[in-house]
Amino acid sequence: MTQRILVSIACGLLFGIGLVVSDMVNPARVLAFLDVTGAWDPSLAFVMGGALIPSSIAYAISRQRSKPVFEAQFHVPKNRMIDRPLVAGAVLFGLGWGLVGLCPGPAIASLVTGRWEAVLFVAAMLAGMFAYRIVSSRQSAAAQAH
Amino acid sequence: MSDLSFVWPLSGGLLIGLSAALYLLLNGRIAGISGLAASAIGWTGGGINPLGLGFLAGILGGAAVAFAYMEQAAFTITASPVLLVLGGLLVGFGTRLGSGCTSGHGVCGLARLSPRSLAATATFMIVAAVTVYITRHVMGAA
Numbered sequence: 001m002t003q004r005i006l007v008s009i010a011c012g013l014l015f016g017i018g019l020v021v022s023d024m025v026n027p028a029r030v031l032a033f034l035d036v037t038g039a040w041d042p043s044l045a046f047v048m049g050g051a052l053i054p055s056s057i058a059y060a061i062s063r064q065r066s067k068p069v070f071e072a073q074f075h076v077p078k079n080r081m082i083d084r085p086l087v088a089g090a091v092l093f094g095l096g097w098g099l100v101g102l103c104p105g106p107a108i109a110s111l112v113t114g115r116w117e118a119v120l121f122v123a124a125m126l127a128g129m130f131a132y133r134i135v136s137s138r139q140s141a142a143a144q145a146h
Numbered sequence: 147m148s149d150l151s152f153v154w155p156l157s158g159g160l161l162i163g164l165s166a167a168l169y170l171l172l173n174g175r176i177a178g179i180s181g182l183a184a185s186a187i188g189w190t191g192g193g194i195n196p197l198g199l200g201f202l203a204g205i206l207g208g209a210a211v212a213f214a215y216m217e218q219a220a221f222t223i224t225a226s227p228v229l230l231v232l233g234g235l236l237v238g239f240g241t242r243l244g245s246g247c248t249s250g251h252g253v254c255g256l257a258r259l260s261p262r263s264l265a266a267t268a269t270f271m272i273v274a275a276v277t278v279y280i281t282r283h284v285m286g287a288a
Contacts, residue, residue: 007172008196008204011169012200012201012203012208013208015179017212020158020208022156022161026221028220038283049159051160055170058168076170077260081262086245087266095240096234097274104183105205105248113221120231126187129184
């Protein structure tokens with residue numbers, strides 16, 4: 001377990017540095033990237049493009065391996081069904097992302113700026129996650145009762 | 147956009163992708179921040195996940211170092227308090243309902259050619275762009 005926690009911390013460090021280096025952490029940049037009909041700033045396309053290079057290679061390697069280095073097996077989702085919760089969730093997320101310019105990773109990283117806007121956004125994001133937890137546990141309880 | 151303005155986004159993207167690559171090959175899991183954040187506080191079932199906590203701590207540490215040493219590091223946010231709360235609620239609820247965000251669906255899901263992640267990424271990108279179009283160009287409030 002210690003090894004896996006150290007891997008998590010190291011991967012988080014790379015991720016956090018990457019968010020700041022790429023300027024993905026900056027809501028003004030994200031909104032300029034999303035503003036395709038205005039003064040469009042395409043630079044964040046390079047963030048996604050750059051990120052897909054190592055991750056695609058890693059997924060190709062993982063298919064050749066029976067298990068990861070520090071874990072008994074790969075825990076990669078096998079569900080391939082495009083269902084209503086997936087699309088509805090993506091719509092709600094896209095709406096929130098477009099309103100503020102922060103998605104979960106950059107939101108957490110932005111806390112280190114100490115800005116109240118970052119703290120307020122993350123608090124609301126956690127409240128939204130908690131609301132989902134309440135709703136989904138009620139739904140599964142209702143499903144079991146039937 | 148100057149001629150070399152792609153260098154920083156590309157470098158940052160490579161670091162994010164390297165993080166996702168190592169997390170998969172070493173820990174065997176998807177580096178999706180919305181799921182890791184929920185699991186870190188025990189909201190995915192199975193109690194508090196130390197891997198989620200470790201990843202979040204790493205993000206904070208990495209961002210703190212980068213903000214301290216990068217002169218051009220910036221954080222410009224203009225949303226009002228009402229929009230911050232509304233946006234945060236939507237991002238939190240939506241990413242849990244939709245099983246992922248920009249990292250889990252965008253970076254990891256597209257890399258493994260998951261049809262769910264492709265659908266989710268296309269959906270949240272289009273909705274976010276339309277939202278910006280409406281708030282900036284229709285309502286005129288930037």
